[in-house]
Amino acid sequence: MKVGVIGLGTMGMGAAVNLVKKGHRVTGCDLRPAVREALAAAGGAAVERPDALPADLDALLVLVVNAAQEQEVLFGAEGCVPRLPQGAVVICSTTVAPEAARGLERQLTAAGLLMLDAPVSGGRAGADAGTMTVMGSGAPAAFDRAAPVLEAIAAKVWRLGDAAGIGSTVKMVNQLLAGVHIAVAAEALALGIRAGADPQTLYDVICTSAGSSWMWQNRVPHILAGDDTPLSAVNIFVKDLGIVLDQARALAFPAPIAATAHQLFLGAAALGNGAKDDAFVIRVWEALTGIALPGQT
């Protein structure tokens, strides 16, 4: 298939390279020359502007930062929708509010295109390995058209409903849990350090106890290594918990734990850690209590 990929960040680049490996003709789109060159080196083509994408794409995968960017690359002044052939499928994998996904489905349907609400989970490791989880919803025809693309990038594709919205709802719930689990991992590890526990031992014990989580096992090692290189950044959870709280507010739904965790990610960003690895939300407690984090000289 001829596939376009807009947004060659961590997730988009992993998806694009796996699509190349599976034999698809891939054209990436990103403002940054370095990532365009990286995709070209991996066997794909790459363009700077969405309106420079090929005019004969079968599928377009969109993995940008937020709903505003989605609107821009699809319907903006340089947007690619006017170039897409009728019946092509637009796979929207950006994390957005369910209402934004429903609105996009209306717009794309009106333009004669298929739309899949298809947020993904799995992080850099899942993207690189082509083993992401897709939380998908949309018309059966959209799933059918998108199938070869999803097969190349995901180990598991959930079909959660016949219209956009429910895929993004499930992703939102996942991000609520993921964000809170990272923030509470930091709170708990920081308290343990303050109370005199050895961080590595504490990590090992909790990994085999009822207090464990996917995020505890995945993120605490970043803190133990003192490595704040962003695999996923603090600012991603400033954004994603923001989406959760906006959506909860729209539903008049109180989410006090998510709201507290959001404040802590905002605190970490305020301390200058917005672009650092999300586990370094623990710097809030470092700043407040003076604890010594592991791996710091």
Added chain:
Amino acid sequence: MKVGVIGLGTMGMGAAVNLVKKGHRVTGCDLRPAVREALAAAGGAAVERPDALPADLDALLVLVVNAAQEQEVLFGAEGCVPRLPQGAVVICSTTVAPEAARGLERQLTAAGLLMLDAPVSGGRAGADAGTMTVMGSGAPAAFDRAAPVLEAIAAKVWRLGDAAGIGSTVKMVNQLLAGVHIAVAAEALALGIRAGADPQTLYDVICTSAGSSWMWQNRVPHILAGDDTPLSAVNIFVKDLGIVLDQARALAFPAPIAATAHQLFLGAAALGNGAKDDAFVIRVWEALTGIALPGQT
């Protein structure tokens, strides 16, 4: 060995029965006739008062509700410490504040006894199967003397230090994570329900995604089944997060996520769910937002 077990609740009964199975001579102690009879039927002996325990015990396992009960059964008017032989080991597996564990070690050492700070994790399933995790600290002589008992009740014994306190510190951190993970599982599931997701599908998707936790996988099925029979009760986390917050306050350590989760367990207790299964902290959102919980008629 001759082993006493004070407190034949969920965890204590499981431990006592496993000690019987491994060939130890076990005497349980509990105020409730029904659990005394259950232990007798399983091959143990049982007494009502701590000062009626045999005078020749090698080891005493204490699994009561809190530090005050620990003091009462050991040093109160009917306490058993005066009857224990010099050099016997007291295995304190109640969840208590680290400072309480350190104080108990001083008292028991002064009485010529060995003390192990040995809180446990694993729930009813682990207690019944003899596969609990012990987060232990204490003198090497206490570990040596307690070894046959720990072997009978636990799959994993952590040796976290040579004095009481660090075992309870690690347990406290585990309870912080466990309590928050239950409360946020409820918050996230409730939001998903409010936003239109199918609860069972949401559970299945999150189980294989980055938002998963040990507690999500273990507790959400109780909510899906509509079964509020307490495996572990709301009031346990009212107590245990209370210990976490008391200890954090004593250290001048802010723990905003734990504090928020504690308020939610208090809310569930205020609604009359204190003795119900801890997953039914979700009734706070049921009461606030009117969502329909699964399995309710």
